[in-house]
Amino acid sequence: IVFFLGVFELQKKYLIKTEEAEEAHREKERFREISAFTSSVAHEIKNPLNSLSLLLELLQKNVPADTKDDVALGKAELQKIARIIDWFSDSLKPLRPNKETAPLREIVTAAHDALLREAPKPEVEWRYSESRPVFLNGDKNLLVQCFLNLLRNAYEATDRGTVSVEAEKRRKKIFVRVSDTGRGIEPDRLSRVFDPFFTSKDKGMGIGLYLARKIIEAHGGRIGVESPPGRGATFTIQLPGGRHE
Numbered sequence: 001i002v003f004f005l006g007v008f009e010l011q012k013k014y015l016i017k018t019e020e021a022e023e024a025h026r027e028k029e030r031f032r033e034i035s036a037f038t039s040s041v042a043h044e045i046k047n048p049l050n051s052l053s054l055l056l057e058l059l060q061k062n063v064p065a066d067t068k069d070d071v072a073l074g075k076a077e078l079q080k081i082a083r084i085i086d087w088f089s090d091s092l093k094p095l096r097p098n099k100e101t102a103p104l105r106e107i108v109t110a111a112h113d114a115l116l117r118e119a120p121k122p123e124v125e126w127r128y129s130e131s132r133p134v135f136l137n138g139d140k141n142l143l144v145q146c147f148l149n150l151l152r153n154a155y156e157a158t159d160r161g162t163v164s165v166e167a168e169k170r171r172k173k174i175f176v177r178v179s180d181t182g183r184g185i186e187p188d189r190l191s192r193v194f195d196p197f198f199t200s201k202d203k204g205m206g207i208g209l210y211l212a213r214k215i216i217e218a219h220g221g222r223i224g225v226e227s228p229p230g231r232g233a234t235f236t237i238q239l240p241g242g243r244h245e
């Protein structure tokens, strides 16, 4: 009886594993189909947009001076649509990180510098700390993009206060905490912030965190968020490997 029960248990486990593998395969296939479809739609939209943009450029040269601003506005709006489509199709493409060893401080500093160039906010204090220099094995451009998205949100949520990044290496894993003392995230929104197109901002796109998570997962890592009421938000990233120097 014990023998048969053992065989039965093993068989049950094997079936569950096979079902899980099949489901993951189906999920991948679905995603591939959706990506192919969306990128062809994006392509179809981009072509007429480019023609319109050229047309407006020609028009701008020939219209009377008092309508030039209107045409320029139209052109800016067209460019915005083109950017949205680019973001949209980029965020659906699978990422292939080009890995190299790089100091985390350099990556975070590059993201922070880019953000300050885009939107300086001197009333917010900035801190970076690591117990010992942390090195990552990853794609520099993608990781800078990831930290830029996290820092942009942190600065936007903080009027006066602190934005900080703390890093440490523990048991062959790298932990990076991106924290702010800003307005925080309401409990019922916490589980949705990584969803594509989830935003609470008037001009938000809701793909910053979706992309950040995609980048971390493409590096074999994980990202989570906590926001105890009244204490801002903390995003915790866990990445494999790395080394101290």
Ligand code: ADP
Binding pocket: 149, 153, 154, 155, 157, 180, 182, 183, 184, 185, 193, 198, 199, 200, 201, 203, 204, 205, 206, 207, 208, 209, 210, 232, 233
């Ligand atoms: P977007 O910035 O375009 O809204 P994101 O995906 O970057 O898109 O962020 C999604 C939402 O998550 C934001 O609209 C905001 O509600 C919330 N969020 C993200 N980071 C923070 C933060 N540090 N503090 C408060 N809310 C945040």
